[in-house]
Amino acid sequence: MCVELLTYADLSARLDISREAARSLARRRRLPRSRSEDGKALVSVDFSELRYTPLPTTRPPGRPDRCSLAKIEAVKIEAFKAEVARLEAVAAGNRADFERERERADRLAVELMQAAAKTAAADAWAARLEDEVALLRTGRQAGGAIAGHAARRLGHLAAAIVEADRAACR
Missing domain, CATH: 3.90.105 (Molybdopterin biosynthesis moea protein, domain 2)
Structure with a gap:
């Protein structure tokens, strides 16, 4: 002893x-x-x-030890960091696409306003021409001949039509 x-x-x-x-x-x-x-x-x-014999360390099945858990956590953290980097790259690409499309939309809006202004001018011109035609129709004589004042107006109308056609071709 x-x-x-x-x-x-x-x-x-x-x-x-x-x-x-x-x-x-x-x-x-x-x-x-x-x-x-x-x-x-x-x-x-x-x-x-x-007479002491320590019990073997047993873990529940499928449960890793602390060292393995730390390694697993480190791997998960690295995977998350890689995913964040990938998503940041995707976001940067999407941001560039957004900026490009916004510039394109701005250009199209300017073109649309210009086209609307031209259309409004063309509508005003067409209304003026229709008024001229209406005046010429009311200025006819009974035999179908056009009076002197009406003939001048018809000449102005023809000149206005030619001018409008030239403006449309430019």
């Missing part, structure tokens, strides 16, 4: 367990404890009576 005085660290090294497990074992077995001169706890252990 050989009794040894060991610290929890020494006991854990001899039994190949953690310091906390050695401390818990000393409490459960009610091993005598005392303090050393440096303030550390000493445990009186008789290894012939102890």
Whole structure:
């Protein structure tokens, strides 16, 4: 019967367990404890009576240990960083497309306003010509001949039509 005085660290090294497990074992077995001169706890252990075999560490199936969890988390973080970088690149591409389409829409809006102005001018010109034609029709004489004033108006109308046609061709 050989009794040894060991610290929890020494006991854990001899039994190949953690310091906390050695401390818990000393409490459960009610091993005598005392303090050393440096303030550390000493445990009186008789290894012939102890007969301690640590239980194998078992994990639930499919559950990794802490080291593996840290590696898995690091891999997930890197995957998330890569995904963020990919999404930022996609967003930059979409932003460029948006800017290009906005410039195109602005150009089309200007062209549409110009076309609307030309259409309004053409409508006004057509209304003026219709008024001229109406005046010429009312200015006819009974025999079907056109009076002098009406003939001048018809000449102006023909000139206006030719001018409008030239303007449309430009």
